[in-house]
Amino acid sequence: MKRYLYYPGCSLRGTGKAYEESLLAVFKALEIEMEELEDWNCCGATAYMSIDEVSSFALAGRNLAMAEKKNLDLLAPCSACFLVLNKAQRYIKEYPKVAQTLEHGFKAAGLEYHGTTKVRHPLDVLINDIGLERIKACIKKPLTGLKVAPYYGCQIVRPYATFDLMYYPVTMDKLLRAVGAEVVDYPLKTRCCGGSQKGTLPEVGLSLIHILLKEAHRREAHIVSTICPLCQFNLDAFQEEAGKKYGEISMPVVYFTQLLGLAFGFSPKELGLERNIVAAKQLLAKFAPAAA
């Protein structure tokens, strides 16, 4: 049985709850054991870096240091966490002065870090550690006929493509195909959703959101599959507002783990599908009828 250290991050305890619920369900079905990193703190995301970069590496560093003691791979499902943990780790190695400052800080806080923690993403684990064969073996209700636009967003493959292609990632495509869905060609799969721009500069954020939804619609997708809590939130919660401004599109946006979970036979409720703002339930009921 595979075992990982789980780093949920703040979003999976807030707006991205459904990601956590569906991820844990799917991993359990695949008999992957997850131990939550005890007393984890916020990774710092993009905001802390805009104020104090070295301290933001220290924030990520505390998590890396605590994980190192456990000697397990650290699983970070949120794109921002995944990037920040990876970046901190690399910059500690690349910039001796950063390493020096952090080492001093770690000592003051009673921590130790040697740079060996491995940060992993659920897509990486599912494809490379578990494999498509085992995933296929868990299918109870294949998602036959469901057309999915696979949306990866930015920070998973940029700037560090550790487990997938940087320009045209395919790991999620493979997983979705494995559970019977039809994956449409979606050239915008790594284009930015605008991040927190919708909150700070609404007119800019809305247009970025609309571009992504419109392309998914043009490619005749029924649904968009995401891997990031902020992408999901932007495309889901502001879809109506973007529609009012640029023309209505009805496009449910879910986490890839929710689609895997449906195929594995979990109920929409167990997968957090009821937390969607743009309802996905009716649509999914058509394709995985027994599951709904």
Added chain:
Amino acid sequence: MAVKSLIKYEVERDPDFAQWVSHVIGGERIRNCIQCGLCSASCPLSPYMDFTPRRLMHMAREGFKRDVLGSFTIWLCTSCYSCTVECPRRIRVTDIMYALKRRAIEDGVYPRRFPIPVLASEFRGMIRRNGRVTETWLVFLVFMKTAILRLLGMSKLGTKLLLTGRMGILPETIRDRKQLQNLLDDVEAHRKEVAA
């Protein structure tokens, strides 16, 4: 319409700023820039920028401090890293954008009541207090300080989030806040020595 000179003069340059930008984390290769424009072409936000990333990189390394720090561009960057991975000269454009944001905040030259620096500082404050971020409170605090009226317009979305259980009300905290504070205090006290 305001009329102003579009030509930049040698005397407007601040050589110290040019020096500084090539010494920030990620800025070490800025002088290698060949002005090819792949950063601007790949940037999803460049249509909204007053100076595209290519122009900003050029102005920064030449030392046009006021234009660069006063530019809207740095606040539009969402750090999607497109420019960084496209750059044939391996310049870490995103990192430079971050450094410019920090410098603009430090020098107090960002647009007043502009929500992005406020978001960043509330975010930092919350982490220093609690160790984790509770999104609901973060959004609330930012809007209280920047656009109280827009909070009212968000009540519909707020209700939906509440009904779908996506809105955390109780602030999330870590257990060992003391340890985190010791770490951050120490790093903050010593980070001045770091290449910046």
